[in-house]
Amino acid sequence: MKIETHNAAETKAIAAEFAVTLKGGELVLLIGDLGAGKTTFVQGLCAALGVTGRVKSPTFSVMNEYVADHRAIRRVIHLDLYRFTDESELRALALEDERRPDSVVLIEWPNAIAYDFVADAVVTIEHASGDERTIRIE
Ligand code: ADP
Numbered sequence: 001m002k003i004e005t006h007n008a009a010e011t012k013a014i015a016a017e018f019a020v021t022l023k024g025g026e027l028v029l030l031i032g033d034l035g036a037g038k039t040t041f042v043q044g045l046c047a048a049l050g051v052t053g054r055v056k057s058p059t060f061s062v063m064n065e066y067v068a069d070h071r072a073i074r075r076v077i078h079l080d081l082y083r084f085t086d087e088s089e090l091r092a093l094a095l096e097d098e099r100r101p102d103s104v105v106l107i108e109w110p111n112a113i114a115y116d117f118v119a120d121a122v123v124t125i126e127h128a129s130g131d132e133r134t135i136r137i138e
């Protein structure tokens with residue numbers, strides 16, 4: 001699927017549509033430059049899964065956890081690997097423990113490290129011009 005959005009609200013709406021396809025247990029990668037809208041997409045996705053409260057970029061915290069209110073999904077795990085330089089940092093997170101049937105794991109900047117994630121979906125956001133973004137979900 002490929003779609004153009006013209007503002008952050010539209011990107012959040014696309015994320016909410018994507019959220020409908022989630023059943024729990026998924027790993028989703030978010031690819032795109034700084035400011036592309038990855039975190040904005042996560043905010044829309046979290047809202048659609050019933051997360052209340054502010055969803056912030058985990059650039060410094062690396063991993064944030066949110067409580068969801070959805071029939072099957074109870075937690076959203078949001079990571080940003082932007083500052084990672086090698087795979088050992090990933091191992092230290094013990095991410096496999098976070099992949100549960102009642103959780104969705106969302107990873108920004110998976111390409112910061114060489115690790116080959118086995119993902120259920122890849123969201124690629126391209127900054128076209130101004131507020132226009134091209135979003136691809138595969
Ligand atoms: P990333 O996580 O990819 O670095 P963010 O989501 O943090 O990016 O930031 C994207 C910025 O671009 C936000 O300030 C958002 O309001 C703005 N923006 C403007 N137009 C769009 C759009 N069409 N989709 C997503 N974000 C947009």
Ligand code: MG
Nearest residue numbers: 038039057108
């Ligand atoms: Mg971000």
